[in-house]
Amino acid sequence: MSSRTNLGPGGAGLRFAIVGSSTLKGKELTEIIPDGPLAAAEVRLLDDEETTGQLESVGEEMTFVQRVAADNFEGSDVVFFASDANFTKQNWHLATRAGSAVVDLSYGLENEKGASVRAPWIDRELGELAPMDLQPGPVVVAHPAAVVLAVLILRLKKLGTPKSAVSTIFEPASERGRKGLDELHQQTVNILSFQSLPKDVYDAQIAFNLLSAYGANAQPTLANTEKRIVDHFKAVVRGEVPVPALMLLQASVFHGHAFALYVEFAEEVSLGDVAKTLAGEHLEIVHPPEEEAPNNVGAAGQEAILVQLRPDLEHKNGVWIWAAADNLRVMGLNAVGSAEQLVASRPRGQVQ
Numbered sequence: 001m002s003s004r005t006n007l008g009p010g011g012a013g014l015r016f017a018i019v020g021s022s023t024l025k026g027k028e029l030t031e032i033i034p035d036g037p038l039a040a041a042e043v044r045l046l047d048d049e050e051t052t053g054q055l056e057s058v059g060e061e062m063t064f065v066q067r068v069a070a071d072n073f074e075g076s077d078v079v080f081f082a083s084d085a086n087f088t089k090q091n092w093h094l095a096t097r098a099g100s101a102v103v104d105l106s107y108g109l110e111n112e113k114g115a116s117v118r119a120p121w122i123d124r125e126l127g128e129l130a131p132m133d134l135q136p137g138p139v140v141v142a143h144p145a146a147v148v149l150a151v152l153i154l155r156l157k158k159l160g161t162p163k164s165a166v167s168t169i170f171e172p173a174s175e176r177g178r179k180g181l182d183e184l185h186q187q188t189v190n191i192l193s194f195q196s197l198p199k200d201v202y203d204a205q206i207a208f209n210l211l212s213a214y215g216a217n218a219q220p221t222l223a224n225t226e227k228r229i230v231d232h233f234k235a236v237v238r239g240e241v242p243v244p245a246l247m248l249l250q251a252s253v254f255h256g257h258a259f260a261l262y263v264e265f266a267e268e269v270s271l272g273d274v275a276k277t278l279a280g281e282h283l284e285i286v287h288p289p290e291e292e293a294p295n296n297v298g299a300a301g302q303e304a305i306l307v308q309l310r311p312d313l314e315h316k317n318g319v320w321i322w323a324a325a326d327n328l329r330v331m332g333l334n335a336v337g338s339a340e341q342l343v344a345s346r347p348r349g350q351v352q
Contacts, residue, residue, distance in 0.1 A: 011038030014343060017076040017100070019091065020083030021045035021056060021065055024174055024181075025105045028332040029080055034059025036336055038343075046072055048087070073098035078339040081106050084177070092138060101342040102138040103335050107228065109138040116140065117235035119147045120337030121282055121330075125154045126240060132345050139338045143225075144330035145169050145248075145257050146232035148305055151282060152261060152321060153241045158277050162263045163317070165244035170210075170251040170258040171225070172296065172327060176201055181254055202250070211250040222248050256296035257327045264318040271309045274319050283307060294324040302326055303333060 016033065020026045026047075033043055043058045045065045052067045066072050068091050073079060079095040081088040085108030092109060095102050102109070109115050114137025116130065122142070123129050142150075153165060173180040179201050187197045187207035197205055203215025213222055226248040233243055244261070251258065275285050284304040292298055294306035305325045312318035 011041035011343075014038060014041035014078075015044070015076045016041050016339070017044040017046055017073060017079045017095070019046045019068055019079060019081045019095075020087065020106070021047050022051045022054075023082050023084075024177055024328055025331065025335075026080075026082035028328045029082060029105075029335065030056065030058045032329070032332045032336055034061075038336065038340065044072065044076065047083075068094070070094045070098065073100055076100040078103055078342055080335060080339070081108065084108075096138075101136065101339075103338050103342070104138050104140045105331060105335050107140060107143075110140045110228075112138055114138070117142050117232050118338050118341070119150065119232075119236040119334050120341060121147055121334055122150045122154070122236040123341075124281070125151060126238065129341060130236075130238070132341065136342065136345070139342065141331055141335045141338060142232040142236050143229050144325065144327040144334075145171075145259075146229045146236060147330055147334060148257065148259060148323065148325050149229075149244060149246075149261070150233055150237050150241075151305060152259075152278065152307075152323065153244065153263070154237060155278050155280065155283075156263055156274070157241050159269055159273060160265050160267070161241070163266055165242070165261065165263045167244045167246045167259055167261040169229070169246060169248045170253070171222070171248055172251060172253045172255050172257060173206065174255045174328060175225070184252065184254060206250055206252055209252050212247070214250065222250060253296050255326065255328070256299045257325050258294070258296060259321070259323040259325075261321040261323065262312070262318060263321065264312075264315060266317065268316045269319060271311060271319065274309055278307060278309075285309070294322055296324055299324040299326045301329065303329060305330075 018026050018029050045056055045063055046068045047065050051065045054065045055062055073095045079100045080103045082105045085106045088106040088108035092102055117140045119142035173184040183198055183201045184206055190197050191207055203218040285307050294308050299306050305323055308322045310320045
């Protein structure tokens with residue numbers, strides 16, 4: 001492994017590469033990195049042949065998108081894979097052979113040997129980092145819905161371990177990338193103009209609709225994604241709280257997850273105590289009607305999970321939580337946080 005430059009303030013001397021820089025997740029990273037603690041890092045944008053040569057911005061800097069090739073990974077400390085899962089699987093070894101750590105936002109590497117699912121937000125909730133090898137395998141960033149649920153339930157544990165927790169999660173089209181957004185947009189336009197609907201992504205009508213399953217030809221299925229959320233929740237909470245019962249629904253919205261979470265305790269709890277317990281980093285309690293209730297539009301571009309509390313009409317020990325969060329921002333922030341952890345744990349200087 002070649003020698004690496006010692007880091008200066010703000011990550012000076014650090015080099016990142018973003019594979020899939022034109023994707024929704026890739027563009028989110030180009031917005032987050034320049035505003036974060038590693039803002040001084042050099043960022044290289046890589047993508048497929050269609051976008052090679054295009055001029056893109058990383059903060060206030062402009063840079064050309066380069067092709068994905070072995071020589072373009074050289075010198076990168078961390079490579080983010082924000083491409084689709086298949087493209088990640090085909091190309092991630094180019095990064096590791098160049099001596100780079102890999103952070104996967106595509107879920108393409110979650111079954112690779114040595115891969116770990118990580119969420120720095122949850123490490124901070126638990127007060128300790130997840131174990132990391134000296135030369136760790138690929139880091140898979142936890143699904144944003146799993147991260148949000150983990151933040152909420154871990155904090156509620158301070159009031160006592162919940163007797164039960166049940167959540168319905170509303171999935172946005174942006175979880176399926178630009179193709180998902182485009183299909184929802186086109187379906188909406190076609191319905192209003194009485195034309196046939198494109199169904200290449202979902203194999204079903206999602207415009208003006210709410211679905212518990214896609215059509216038979218859609219991949220991945222909602223059930224696949226629901227299982228991923230459960231698996232990632234288990235991985236990041238590390239046994240500290242039980243997994244909530246959950247159902248994932250496809251909503252007819254472009255961006256942002258929404259959550260209806262019901263939690264019941266052994267004893268009666270007050271909304272005031274719940275609010276005090278939940279309040280903290282990455283979470284904002286709102287109070288309708290004085291404030292706008294949590295919603296997908298209001299959460300867009302925000303780091304905070306927006307939360308509204310209400311009691312259950314029949315169960316005095318229960319509380320309802322309505323929450324909204326920007327799925328791309330939550331994932332992007334945890335991806336950059338994972339890169340910080342990797343940089344801190346990796347040996348620097350000449351490795352014999």
